[in-house]
Amino acid sequence: NSKVIQTPRYLVKGQGQKAKMRCIPEKGHPVVFWYQQNKNNEFKFLINFQNQEVLQQIDMTEKRFSAECPSNSPCSLEIQSSEAGDSALYLCASSLSGGHAEQFFGPGTRLTVL
Amino acid sequence: QQKVQQSPESLIVPEGGMASLNCTSSDRNVDYFWWYRQHSGKSPKMLMSIFSNGEKEEGRFTVHLNKASLHTSLHIRDSQPSDSALYLCAASANYGNEKITFGAGTKLTIKP
Numbered sequence: 764n765s766k767v768i769q770t771p772r773y774l775v776k777g778q779g780q781k782a783k784m785r786c787i788p789e790k791g792h793p794v795v796f797w798y799q800q801n802k803n804n805e806f807k808f809l810i811n812f813q814n815q816e817v818l819q820q821i822d823m824t825e826k827r828f829s830a831e832c833p834s835n836s837p838c839s840l841e842i843q844s845s846e847a848g849d850s851a852l853y854l855c856a857s858s859l860s861g862g863h864a865e866q867f868f869g870p871g872t873r874l875t876v877l
Numbered sequence: 878q879q880k881v882q883q884s885p886e887s888l889i890v891p892e893g894g895m896a897s898l899n900c901t902s903s904d905r906n907v908d909y910f911w912w913y914r915q916h917s918g919k920s921p922k923m924l925m926s927i928f929s930n931g932e933k934e935e936g937r938f939t940v941h942l943n944k945a946s947l948h949t950s951l952h953i954r955d956s957q958p959s960d961s962a963l964y965l966c967a968a969s970a971n972y973g974n975e976k977i978t979f980g981a982g983t984k985l986t987i988k989p
Contacts, residue, residue, distance in 0.1 A: 804981060805982075806965065806979035806981070808979075811976060818976070863969055
């Protein structure tokens with residue numbers, strides 16, 4: 764069973780508010796991914812890290828989204844100014860070595876922006 | 878931007894029947910495919926992966942890969958109601974950025 768921990772499980776914010784969610788990867792997994800899964804189950808890659816370094820992030824992430832994975836602290840994903848379209852399930856996954864290794868997913872944070 | 882196309886979008890199969898799901902990548906650099914299963918309200922879990930041409934079998938699940946056409950398929954025989962889930966195909970290429978791209982999934986329903 765996956766040991767990726769995500770908090771909180773549910774998050775409700777008003778438009779324009781900040782929304783912050785956290786992820787603790789499986790012990791020993793240096794690579795962390797953030798995905799957004801919308802109500803149509805479509806998966807969108809947001810950003811990934813290897814240790815504390817950003818490997819790749821999409822344009823959307825570069826504008827209103829910020830993420831970090833500090834050493835000895837949980838990884839975090841923050842939306843600076845939430846929009847209704849940000850309502851989705853945010854999934855964190857970790858893996859041993861990235862693209863060619865199995866990803867283990869956390870339970871997700873379901874964000875609702877009113 | 879690589880796209881991973883899955884078909885069909887949804888599939889209903891009678892209990893005990895065979896379910897066949899398809900997946901194709903548009904990126905000629907893709908060299909690894911994954912199948913993940915996501916039960917309703919749960920997070921995705923890896924089912925099988927494949928990187929060599931041919932077939933790989935694990936119990937009731939068989940995965941095929943044709944690298945020339947960048948097409949993979951997942952076949953579930955003797956389908957059970959517990960197989961009802963969203964099946965996500967993912968593909969990765971060796972770009973060094975560790976990214977994998979997921980398709981939109983096939984929603985499989987097994988009818989008792």
